[in-house]
Amino acid sequence: MFNMGAEPRLTVYARDKHGIARSSISRGALKVCEILQTHKFSAYIVGGAVRDLLLGVVPKDFDVATDAHPDDVHRLFRRSHLIGRRFKLVHVLFGSETVEVSTFRAGEGGEADEHGRLLRDNVYGSRVQDAARRDFTANALYYDPHDETVLDYHGGYADVRKKTMRIIGDPILRFREDPVRMLRAVRFAAKLGFSIDPKTRAPIRELADLLENVPAARLFEEMLKLLLSGHSAACLAQLRKEGLHHGLLPLLDVIVEQPLGERFLRLALEQTDTRIQTGKSVSPAFLFAALLWHEVLAAWKLNEAKDMRSIPALYLAMDEVLDAQTDKLSIPRRLTTTMKEIWALQPRLEQRSGKRTLVLLTHPRFRAGYDFMLLRAESGEVPMELANWWTRFQDAELEERNAMLIPDAAPKKRPRRRRKSKAADLPGAAPVQDDPPN
Numbered sequence: 158m159f160n161m162g163a164e165p166r167l168t169v170y171a172r173d174k175h176g177i178a179r180s181s182i183s184r185g186a187l188k189v190c191e192i193l194q195t196h197k198f199s200a201y202i203v204g205g206a207v208r209d210l211l212l213g214v215v216p217k218d219f220d221v222a223t224d225a226h227p228d229d230v231h232r233l234f235r236r237s238h239l240i241g242r243r244f245k246l247v248h249v250l251f252g253s254e255t256v257e258v259s260t261f262r263a264g265e266g267g268e269a270d271e272h273g274r275l276l277r278d279n280v281y282g283s284r285v286q287d288a289a290r291r292d293f294t295a296n297a298l299y300y301d302p303h304d305e306t307v308l309d310y311h312g313g314y315a316d317v318r319k320k321t322m323r324i325i326g327d328p329i330l331r332f333r334e335d336p337v338r339m340l341r342a343v344r345f346a347a348k349l350g351f352s353i354d355p356k357t358r359a360p361i362r363e364l365a366d367l368l369e370n371v372p373a374a375r376l377f378e379e380m381l382k383l384l385l386s387g388h389s390a391a392c393l394a395q396l397r398k399e400g401l402h403h404g405l406l407p408l409l410d411v412i413v414e415q416p417l418g419e420r421f422l423r424l425a426l427e428q429t430d431t432r433i434q435t436g437k438s439v440s441p442a443f444l445f446a447a448l449l450w451h452e453v454l455a456a457w458k459l460n461e462a463k464d465m466r467s468i469p470a471l472y473l474a475m476d477e478v479l480d481a482q483t484d485k486l487s488i489p490r491r492l493t494t495t496m497k498e499i500w501a502l503q504p505r506l507e508q509r510s511g512k513r514t515l516v517l518l519t520h521p522r523f524r525a526g527y528d529f530m531l532l533r534a535e536s537g538e539v540p541m542e543l544a545n546w547w548t549r550f551q552d553a554e555l556e557e558r559n560a561m562l563i564p565d566a567a568p569k570k571r572p573r574r575r576r577k578s579k580a581a582d583l584p585g586a587a588p589v590q591d592d593p594p595n
């Protein structure tokens with residue numbers, strides 16, 4: 158670990174120097190610190206929140222670091238629970254706010270795998286050790302709400318001012334301990350408009366393959382953070398630049414070479430970033446469906462070329478793409494189910510005839526499928542006229558809708574037996590074609 162020799166020197170910044178107003182700290186975080194301090198523990202706001210406040214950015218959430226043991230924290234707050242994934246943390250709830258409280262950790266003494274990856278990081282330590290085990294200098298600042306000082310052991314204050322992401326300690330060692338830190342460097346740099354310090358950046362390309370040893374679920378989590386950062390386009394561009402995208406999303410290799418795919422992806426990311434930046438929600442399933450769409454299209458075409466019927470060829474393509482993806486970055490099933498629904502709606506939305514078109518309006522994923530088709534139209538993959546048709550169709554009255562439907566082509570061989578019953582005229586009652594093959 159870092160700092161085998163002398164202790165890093167502590168610099169304390171007073172209120173008039175750092176300029177962070179106590180009023181910009183969330184009520185919950187202030188309360189947690191206050192109660193811990195009343196019980197003679199030390200407690201600080203740490204991590205991203207201090208960094209963001211120095212930058213004048215509203216923090217996403219507030220983390221608190223303390224010398225109190227998780228059990229003590231849990232005992233002090235009625236509405237709290239212990240979270241025990243990679244290490245023990247406490248989530249303290251205040252209304253809709255969750256404050257994450259972590260006990261100072263040493264960052265050493267844990268188990269590592271043969272590549273140097275820390276398998277556990279759960280040895281408690283002092284504040285100075287806790288600062289050294291954090292990833293970047295800008296993320297290792299401690300704000301004490303009681304006296305309004307900012308404590309800095311690693312030059313994080315200056316790095317925030319210089320807009321530099323700098324790893325604490327030896328970059329190779331720290332990236333080996335946790336290769337996800339490479340992705341974090343890219344995310345923070347892209348999101349905050351920081352540059353990555355040259356010494357921190359230098360080994361990244363060479364160490365990129367270490368991401369393969371990271372559990373797929375953790376990679377997914379990190380990738381989601383990156384995509385939902387409000388700066389996904391910049392993040393992905395920087396991932397490519399650092400050579401970190403290989404294997405994570407194999408499509409990123411191919412996509413730049415396909416003009417339509419590139420445009421589609423760019424539009425999807427831009428739309429996501431705009432939504433996040435304007436406080437709207439984003440559906441991860443929609444986003445991943447977009448990221449993998451051109452892979453699905455390519456596999457679909459291949460399957461059709463093998464003489465498969467179109468719809469079974471699409472369903473097979475969806476499974477092929479998702480299976481290939483799962484090795485590296487496993488997308489949870491709750492998302493893949495929705496992704497498949499969005500994809501499967503695409504050929505159905507291209508038909509504008511018959512009852513099954515009306516039925517689509519009641520499909521639980523209609524809205525997502527329609528939004529997805531809008532993206533395809535904007536990228537030039539399907540005619541804009543098709544998208545406009547759906548825009549009008551969904552708002553039209555029943556009579557107008559019927560008039561808009563393109564008459565079914567005359568049946569070629571055996572005519573379908575028509576249903577007589579009235580109920581067949583109601584949306585939802587018509588037989589839906591193109592259902593998945595069993």
Ligand code: ATP
Nearest residue numbers: 203204205206217220290291292296297335337338
């Ligand atoms: P944001 O929440 O804005 O994405 P953050 O810096 O708060 O950014 P978190 O993932 O919430 O990031 O983590 C909180 C803090 O925990 C970080 O600021 C950092 O100090 C520490 N940390 C998180 N992940 C790591 C890691 N992989 N290695 C070392 N320290 C980490």
Ligand code: MG
Nearest residue numbers: 204205218220
């Ligand atoms: Mg945070």
